Amino acid sequence: MIYPRRALQRRLNELREVLNGEAVDKLAGRLNRPGKDRLAAMWEVVVLHGLSKCGTLRNEVALASGRRPDVGFSQGALRFTADVTTVSDEGLDNANPYHELSDLIEKAKRKLNLPIGGLHLAVRARHDHTNRGTRTVLMLPPRRKLHEFVHRTIIPQLREQMDAGRQVLRLAIDDGDIGVDVTIDPAKSPYSSGSFAAYDVPKIKDRNPLYYALKDKADQLRGADGLIGVIVGDGDCAALSGCPASWDAVSSGQIIAEFFRQFASVDFVLLLSVRETGGGWGNIAPPMRLNDASLHVRNRCDAGPALANLFRAMVEYFPKPAMMPVNAALRAQEDDYHLGHHGGYEMSESKVRIGLREFTEIFAGLRTLQDNGAKNVEAARKFPQEPNRVQAIIMRNLLAGRLPTSIEIIKTDENDNDDWVEIRFNDIDPAIAPLR
Numbered sequence: 563m564i565y566p567r568r569a570l571q572r573r574l575n576e577l578r579e580v581l582n583g584e585a586v587d588k589l590a591g592r593l594n595r596p597g598k599d600r601l602a603a604m605w606e607v608v609v610l611h612g613l614s615k616c617g618t619l620r621n622e623v624a625l626a627s628g629r630r631p632d633v634g635f636s637q638g639a640l641r642f643t644a645d646v647t648t649v650s651d652e653g654l655d656n657a658n659p660y661h662e663l664s665d666l667i668e669k670a671k672r673k674l675n676l677p678i679g680g681l682h683l684a685v686r687a688r689h690d691h692t693n694r695g696t697r698t699v700l701m702l703p704p705r706r707k708l709h710e711f712v713h714r715t716i717i718p719q720l721r722e723q724m725d726a727g728r729q730v731l732r733l734a735i736d737d738g739d740i741g742v743d744v745t746i747d748p749a750k751s752p753y754s755s756g757s758f759a760a761y762d763v764p765k766i767k768d769r770n771p772l773y774y775a776l777k778d779k780a781d782q783l784r785g786a787d788g789l790i791g792v793i794v795g796d797g798d799c800a801a802l803s804g805c806p807a808s809w810d811a812v813s814s815g816q817i818i819a820e821f822f823r824q825f826a827s828v829d830f831v832l833l834l835s836v837r838e839t840g841g842g843w844g845n846i847a848p849p850m851r852l853n854d855a856s857l858h859v860r861n862r863c864d865a866g867p868a869l870a871n872l873f874r875a876m877v878e879y880f881p882k883p884a885m886m887p888v889n890a891a892l893r894a895q896e897d898d899y900h901l902g903h904h905g906g907y908e909m910s911e912s913k914v915r916i917g918l919r920e921f922t923e924i925f926a927g928l929r930t931l932q933d934n935g936a937k938n939v940e941a942a943r944k945f946p947q948e949p950n951r952v953q954a955i956i957m958r959n960l961l962a963g964r965l966p967t968s969i970e971i972i973k974t975d976e977n978d979n980d981d982w983v984e985i986r987f988n989d990i991d992p993a994i995a996p997l998r
Contacts, residue, residue: 563593563604564836564890567899568976569881570604573611580614581621598797600894601887602648605795605834606632609646612876629782633793640868642789642829645782649775650797650891651762658700658761659708660685666712667744668754674720679752686741687759695766696810698759701741716744752945762800763811767820772801776818780825789829789865796835798891804837804854818858829863832856832873836883851883882977902980905935907952912959912988914952918971918981931956959987963995 563570570593578586592603610633613619617637622630625643633644655661664683671681690697703711719733731746764770772794779792796802801814818831833856840849855877859866885893893900903917916931923929929939931953936942959965964987972982992998 563600563894564883564885564887565604565608565881566884566977566979568979570607572976573607573881577607577611577614580619581610585621596895596897598648598650598652598891598894601650601795601797601890602646605648605793605797606646608880609633609793609795609834609876612879615879616872616875625783625785627785631783631786637872640789640865640872641787642791642865642869643783643786644791644793645779646793646795647775647779648795648797649771649799649802651771651799652797653771654762656705658758659702659705660700660756660758662705663702663708663712663742664754664756666708667716670712670717670720671746674717674724676746677748677751679754680747680750681754681756682743682745682747683754683756684743684745685756685758686736686743687761692766695769695812697766697769698761698763700758700761701739703740711740720744720746760800760808763808764801764817765808765810765812767812767817768824770801770812770817771799772814772817773821776821776828776831777825780821780828784827789863789869790827791830791832791869792828793832794834796833796887798887802833802835802887804835814856815858822858822860829860829865830869831858832869833858834877836886838886851886853877853880853883884977884979900979901935901937903935903982904937909952909955911955912964913984913986914955915972915982915984916952918983921983956985960994963990963992964988965991965994 574586574590577589589603589607592599593607610619610621613633613635617635617640620634621632623634624630631643632646633642635642635644660683663685664681667681667683668678672678686701687698688701690699702708715735716733720731723731723733729748731744733744735742764772767773775794776792783790783792794802801817814833821831822828835854835856837852837854838849839852840847855873857866857870857873859869902919904920906917908915917935920929920935924931929936931950932947933939933942934948934950966985967988968984968986970984970986972984974981990998
């Protein structure tokens with residue numbers, strides 16, 4: 563997820579002092595279940611926690627309609643009702659299943675005894691122009707027909723070329739509805755690549771995931787008292803990424819302005835995401851990730867300055883982001899825990915430092931140092947392994963007759979998902995070395 567588990571746990575603990583314990587249990591349960599709802603629960607936790615530090619917070623108080631909004635908030639004269647929602651491009655991804663096709667081709671390669679990787683998959687696109695904007699669609703079979711397409715169209719052509727003795731396999735399919743170019747070069751194993759048009763960049767103000775999410779919430783919040791708002795968390799949505807787009811793209815501000823024009827009941831929209839700074843060519847320092855909040859208030863609403871001050875204070879209580887939404891959305895689908903400091907280390911001739919989680923997994927027999935911190939140990943062992951420098955230092959001390967003299971746990975804070983173990987070596991021990 564975007565935020566470290568330790569940081570989320572502290573916020574769950576503190577929310578138990580403010581909200582009903584059953585409501586917090588439900589949030590924790592959602593955070594523990596793999597799937598897209600994990601990110602939605604994560605945004606709810608940090609928003610509810612931040613607001614609880616800034617004023618009086620109520621959660622899921624029923625409206626006359628029977629709906630139970632996520633947030634009922636008051637701070638002096640400022641009062642509002644809001645829902646927290648998370649927006650992703652999952653629907654667009656399902657309609658443009660590039661990654662599913664790539665995975666199916668990779669599986670087919672294995673059945674043909676081709677080495678892993680070496681695949682380049684290029685997919686063409688069509689651009690449907692209307693008087694309201696342009697919609698980009700990848701020229702792929704429907705998702706439900708991908709398996710059939712691979713087995714009836716791609717595999718026979720690959721097998722035919724292999725039987726003909728070709729080293730590099732190439733096929734191009736362009737029948738007006740499907741436009742796919744496949745190149746398989748075993749010499750480029752284990753790496754694969756691909757290319758396709760950006761189908762998730764919004765180009766129509768009221769035909770995109772952000773607009774649809776706002777529309778749904780406007781319907782659900784109808785009839786609430788006082789100011790009404792929608793708080794939107796980024797679940798990997800291009801409209802919230804802040805990245806420069808094509809000349810004909812519409813911005814999140816334009817989408818929200820169109821939403822305000824069509825739905826008079828909502829007074830404000832708050833967009834929450836993460837921005838990454840630094841990194842890039844020539845910069846060896848890791849990138850810095852920062853929480854990002856963008857407030858949009860309806861013109862007739864005079865509470866803009868108060869809302870801006872409140873949400874600025876709320877975000878100060880957010881954890882430090884550990885990853886970007888695009889990566890968090892992928893990790894949220896996994897049923898295990900993210901890696902910690904696996905593969906990271908510090909060392910000198912008499913000291914080594916590795917991650918506590920990796921150290922414990924080595925101690926439990928689940929991995930070795932030679933696995934170099936790989937997440938999938940079995941898969942990593944199928945490829946040539948680089949020598950591990952930490953293992954080399956430990957071996958050198960052992961052969962010299964030096965045993966560890968201290969093993970210390972170096973604690974980190976809630977913004978880190980791992981601690982460190984520091985192992986120090988000192989004088990030669992006559993128990994494992996010649997007497998002098």
